[in-house]
Amino acid sequence: MEDTTGARIKKRRKELGFSVEELADDFKKGPATLYRYERYDVDQIPVEILELYSKKLNVSINYLLRLTDDPDKGNIDDENLKISKVRAEIKAFKRSNMFIGSPEEAHQQMVAQHMKRMRFNQRFNAYFEQLSDAEIDSVLNFMGYLVSLHKTESQE
Known part of the structure; x- marks a missing residue:
């Protein structure tokens, strides 16, 4: 059996005795969609769905990806803690991103932030x-999740 995210989902689902239909009801998705995830017929499984699988199948997202x-490495509690920390960091960044002082000081802060980003990018x-x-696909999927968290936080 090929070792894909979908294959791991299917294997774990069967180990726990869940039918696709049961999970589809829990996830509020059609069974056909979940079958496509298992066959890996989709380019990327949405992070929100990976979270649901992780919780329902009691495995880490790291395992699924x-x-x-x-399956227990990076357990769900650890990942939820990391997500909470990321949310807190996003909120802190939003608050700290407001410039205080003169336009020159604001410019200096912007340059400092830009330099920090450049070092990070390297x-x-x-x-x-x-x-x-x-x-890389897994990291990009997780980054997409972080962006969605940011958008959610922005709307609140």
């Missing part, structure tokens, strides 16, 4: 060069 072979690119295509 093939970042680890241990380290990020060096790290990305070491990843496989599947790992």
Whole structure:
């Protein structure tokens, strides 16, 4: 059996005795959609769906995304804690992003933020060069999730 996210979902679902129809009801999706996820007929499984699978199947998202072979590594509580920290950091950034002082000070703050981002991008690119295509897809999927969190926080 091929080791894909969909294959891991299907294997774990069967281990726990869940039918696709049961999960479809819980996820408020059609069974055909979940079958496509299992067959990996879709380019990317939405992060929100991966979270639902993670909780329902009692495995980590890292396991589902093939970042680890241990279903318990990066357990759900750890991941929820990380997500909470990211949300707090987003809120803190929003508050700190308001410039105080003169236009010159605001400009200096913007330049400092830009330089910080450039250093981050250099380290990020060096790290990305070491990843496989599947790992890059997983990271990009997670980044999409973070963006959706940011959008949700912005609307609140």
